[in-house]
Amino acid sequence: MAEPLLSLRGVTKIYGPVHANSGVDLDVEPGAIHAILGENGAGKSTLMKLIYGVDTPDEGDIYWRGERFEVTSPAAARKLGVGMVFQHFSLFETLTVVENVSLLVPGSKRELTSRIKQLGTEFGLEVDPLAYVHALSVGERQRVEIIRCLLADPKLLILDEPTSVLPPQSVELLFDTLRRLAATGVSILFISHKLEEIRSICTHATILRGGKVTGNVTPKDFDAHQLATMMIGRNMPDPAPAKEVEKGPLLLDVAHVSLPSEDPFGVSLEDVSLEVRGGEILGIAGVSGNGQSELAAVISGETMLPRAADGRLSMMGTDVRTMGPAARRGFGFAFVPEDRLGQGAVPQLSLTKNSILTAHSKGMVARGMIRGGRATEFTRTCIADNDVRTPGASAEAGSLSGGNLQKFIIGRELMLEPKLLFLNQPTWGVDIGAATAIRKRLIELRNAGCAILVISEELEELFELSDHMQVLHDGRLSGRFKTSETEPEDIGRAMIGAEEAAQ
Amino acid sequence: MTTFALPKLVRREKASLPILVAAPFVALLAAALSNLVLYAAIGVDPFAVFYAMLIEPFTSYFSFSEVLLKAGPLLLIAQGLAIGFRAKVFNIGAEGQFVLGAIFASAIPVYYPMASGAWLWPSMLILGTLGGLLWASITAFWRVRLNANEILVSLMLSFVALQLLNYLLLGPWKDPAGFNFPQSVMFPFDALLPTLLPGTRVNISLLIALAVAVAAWFFTQRSFAGYRLEVGGLAPNAARYAGFSQNGAIWISLLIGGAAAGLAGAAEVSGPVGQLQRSISTGYGYAAIIVAYLGGLHPIGIVFSAFLMATLYIGGDNAMVSAGLPIAAVNVFQGSLLLAYLVAITFVRRRLVWPQKATTEMVAQP
Numbered sequence A: 001m002a003e004p005l006l007s008l009r010g011v012t013k014i015y016g017p018v019h020a021n022s023g024v025d026l027d028v029e030p031g032a033i034h035a036i037l038g039e040n041g042a043g044k045s046t047l048m049k050l051i052y053g054v055d056t057p058d059e060g061d062i063y064w065r066g067e068r069f070e071v072t073s074p075a076a077a078r079k080l081g082v083g084m085v086f087q088h089f090s091l092f093e094t095l096t097v098v099e100n101v102s103l104l105v106p107g108s109k110r111e112l113t114s115r116i117k118q119l120g121t122e123f124g125l126e127v128d129p130l131a132y133v134h135a136l137s138v139g140e141r142q143r144v145e146i147i148r149c150l151l152a153d154p155k156l157l158i159l160d161e162p163t164s165v166l167p168p169q170s171v172e173l174l175f176d177t178l179r180r181l182a183a184t185g186v187s188i189l190f191i192s193h194k195l196e197e198i199r200s201i202c203t204h205a206t207i208l209r210g211g212k213v214t215g216n217v218t219p220k221d222f223d224a225h226q227l228a229t230m231m232i233g234r235n236m237p238d239p240a241p242a243k244e245v246e247k248g249p250l251l252l253d254v255a256h257v258s259l260p261s262e263d264p265f266g267v268s269l270e271d272v273s274l275e276v277r278g279g280e281i282l283g284i285a286g287v288s289g290n291g292q293s294e295l296a297a298v299i300s301g302e303t304m305l306p307r308a309a310d311g312r313l314s315m316m317g318t319d320v321r322t323m324g325p326a327a328r329r330g331f332g333f334a335f336v337p338e339d340r341l342g343q344g345a346v347p348q349l350s351l352t353k354n355s356i357l358t359a360h361s362k363g364m365v366a367r368g369m370i371r372g373g374r375a376t377e378f379t380r381t382c383i384a385d386n387d388v389r390t391p392g393a394s395a396e397a398g399s400l401s402g403g404n405l406q407k408f409i410i411g412r413e414l415m416l417e418p419k420l421l422f423l424n425q426p427t428w429g430v431d432i433g434a435a436t437a438i439r440k441r442l443i444e445l446r447n448a449g450c451a452i453l454v455i456s457e458e459l460e461e462l463f464e465l466s467d468h469m470q471v472l473h474d475g476r477l478s479g480r481f482k483t484s485e486t487e488p489e490d491i492g493r494a495m496i497g498a499e500e501a502a503q
Numbered sequence B: 001m002t003t004f005a006l007p008k009l010v011r012r013e014k015a016s017l018p019i020l021v022a023a024p025f026v027a028l029l030a031a032a033l034s035n036l037v038l039y040a041a042i043g044v045d046p047f048a049v050f051y052a053m054l055i056e057p058f059t060s061y062f063s064f065s066e067v068l069l070k071a072g073p074l075l076l077i078a079q080g081l082a083i084g085f086r087a088k089v090f091n092i093g094a095e096g097q098f099v100l101g102a103i104f105a106s107a108i109p110v111y112y113p114m115a116s117g118a119w120l121w122p123s124m125l126i127l128g129t130l131g132g133l134l135w136a137s138i139t140a141f142w143r144v145r146l147n148a149n150e151i152l153v154s155l156m157l158s159f160v161a162l163q164l165l166n167y168l169l170l171g172p173w174k175d176p177a178g179f180n181f182p183q184s185v186m187f188p189f190d191a192l193l194p195t196l197l198p199g200t201r202v203n204i205s206l207l208i209a210l211a212v213a214v215a216a217w218f219f220t221q222r223s224f225a226g227y228r229l230e231v232g233g234l235a236p237n238a239a240r241y242a243g244f245s246q247n248g249a250i251w252i253s254l255l256i257g258g259a260a261a262g263l264a265g266a267a268e269v270s271g272p273v274g275q276l277q278r279s280i281s282t283g284y285g286y287a288a289i290i291v292a293y294l295g296g297l298h299p300i301g302i303v304f305s306a307f308l309m310a311t312l313y314i315g316g317d318n319a320m321v322s323a324g325l326p327i328a329a330v331n332v333f334q335g336s337l338l339l340a341y342l343v344a345i346t347f348v349r350r351r352l353v354w355p356q357k358a359t360t361e362m363v364a365q366p
Helices: A044-051 A074-080 A097-102 A109-123 A138-150 A168-183 A195-201 A224-232 A292-300 A325-329 A351-359 A372-385 A402-414 A432-447 A459-465 A488-495 A498-502 B017-041 B046-058 B061-086 B094-111 B120-146 B150-170 B205-222 B224-234 B236-242 B246-273 B284-294 B299-322 B328-349 B357-364
Strands: A006-015 A018-028 A033-037 A059-064 A067-069 A082-085 A156-160 A187-192 A204-209 A212-217 A250-259 A269-277 A280-285 A312-315 A333-336 A420-424 A451-455 A468-473 B008-011 B350-353
Touching: A006 A044, A018 A044, A018 A204, A018 A212, A033 A044, A033 A168, A033 A195, A033 A224, A044 A156, A044 A187, A074 A082, A082 A138, A097 A109, A097 A138, A109 A138, A109 A168, A138 A156, A138 A168, A168 A187, A168 A195, A168 A488, A187 A195, A195 A224, A204 A224, A212 A224, A224 A432, A250 A292, A250 A420, A250 A451, A269 A280, A269 A292, A269 A451, A280 A432, A280 A459, A280 A488, A292 A420, A292 A451, A325 A333, A325 B236, A333 A402, A351 A372, A351 A402, A351 B224, A351 B236, A372 A402, A402 A420, A402 A432, A420 A432, A432 A451, A432 A459, A451 A459, A459 A488, A468 A488, B017 B046, B017 B299, B017 B328, B046 B061, B046 B299, B061 B094, B061 B205, B061 B224, B061 B246, B061 B284, B061 B299, B094 B120, B094 B150, B094 B246, B094 B284, B120 B150, B120 B246, B150 B246, B205 B224, B205 B246, B205 B299, B224 B236, B224 B246, B236 B246, B246 B284, B284 B299, B284 B328, B299 B328, B328 B350
Parallel strands: A033 A187, A033 A204, A082 A156, A156 A187, A280 A451, A280 A468, A333 A420, A420 A451
Antiparallel strands: A006 A018, A006 A059, A059 A067, A204 A212, A250 A269, A250 A312, B008 B350
């Protein structure tokens, strides 16, 4: 076996009461595409921060080509030859590609321009160096980030959930690039929880659970189900079967709604139409930043349509264009927002006080005063029924993990007994066990006759959940796809706007 | 390569209750110590100042009653302001609302100097409350209408209020028999608030202020309206998601703050002053901002901080007379108290992490 490029021995990192990593051993060989696999909160990101020098380990050693090293800062890591592409990009939208690159990489602009082009053809990372970043697609922006790392000639490239922002076609292009890079001897650390991807591209996988290494495997030797079991430490719960349900009445009817964006970097909605009936789940696919937040705000009522606006927006048969969220809830509408902390819940307030946020009409307010007993009772029921792991109803919402808080928020909204439920990114950042439980709940609810609208970036999730799908691209909504007659590639084409170009 | 490593502020998992309770005391101590050093530097005996400021106010019935007298308006204004501050609506113009309260209340005795009857002082208080409320509503209107910054608008309106007071006292409201002094007529007996403690200037406005404190407690801790304001202040997006009106929060915050300050202004002219003067504007509206924060924006905490601030007012006066402290020193003390408190309160939700690795790092670098 070749000498590993990077070795970790007994690396431990403790944040307060949490052992984010404990005694982690890891060997990355030259030219390997090495997956770090784990649920949310398993310690993947912490481990990468330690390798990239954002944080320093409390115990344990890091070896680079057999020599012990203290990686004290990202600058030191870059000096060693470690590059990192973060999940959230750090590019200035108002600058061009080459201007962004030159902020970190020395050299004249002309020189950099030609090197960007050269790397582009060499590794399949084509991007126009003189284009402004705001005009680039997410996939192209990611290429800029990768190019910026490659210009420093790294030996090890870390990619944090790189595919979560990409449509399926771009994922293949990215993988092609990574394979070419690995062939030149660069090692790649690939963080992900998407099992099929890891099986198709990675040569090694280290599995983390609860901050500890629970396995070192060759991913191709196992199927996705086995990998998932290793990752969550128990068998995956089966998805609830979607029954054939008699389609109910039309509960959400949106027709020809347009809304120009007030924010120069926001997305304008153009001629959006969709309908959801009782007993049906409609999924909205699309790469984030194509108008999801804007659409969500229009449906929830956080953004009200101007009185004179064209188009139709009705819920349960009532025109709600000029009604706020509270009024819409009155008709049996419930909404689980994308942002858990700060939108779906107030981090500094107790769970009980967070129940009052949307469920105050459940007898929690009498003559203007809050009835604490009712609110606490509601909260306890919500915690018990939804398997929310927390010390109790008086715990601050901000102290819960992402998955537990999401279970609480979804539980709270379901206790409103909605006729129409709308969820934006319901399982984003939620561990696989909790995500499966949430999807199961949604399908049960659909079978009981509820109308459900889901916005999600995870195609697999939408294929599992929805009866029909529509795709959001650049503020426009595609026509309806019937899920059972649709391939992921069809959705993928609509996600990058190829459909419109063809028409 | 890392030459100098500063400690970092890291968010705590949970707010620290002990620090929340200790913060005002630590702040008082830190402000006191630093100011004593300052007094020593300008050649004033720090121990004499200390005695005059913090001990002397409690050594006689009369000086203690003066503390109670000062605490009343501070308590009233701070309770009103705190409700807005919790909702992150920053009404900095309580001074102007206080002046308008005084002007409105004075309108009755100025136009009916011979009036008498038990209705007189209560209706003056009501009119004063209305005056402060109307003055604050100007700020609320422009904030809601044009998103004009309420800090600037309310602050600048305070200066307008002062000029309005000047105009009235130098012009139409000047006491014709007052030897051309800029002040109104002396108020008739029924326009003055009943005395609470015999032999002192303490009047029933102190009871009103304490009643307002109780009401503020119910409003912030138990009412749904108070809850909506709190959510709006802590997480505006959550308030939008819940459907709580942001404009409603701005109106309620400013109107409550304005009404409380107006009531305090009315109680001042119909209490210890007994006429409308230019000197009624003594900075209660600004000091109450410090009182509100020092009390942790909590109705119970504010009761204590109002008495503390009142003690410092009386103590500062004492120190000027007996220890020869310059008049600005009292303001410096108030300012450093707020500064120290804001520093201390930072640690309720954050803690310092010292870079322990700094030394090993130097050694390990090749």
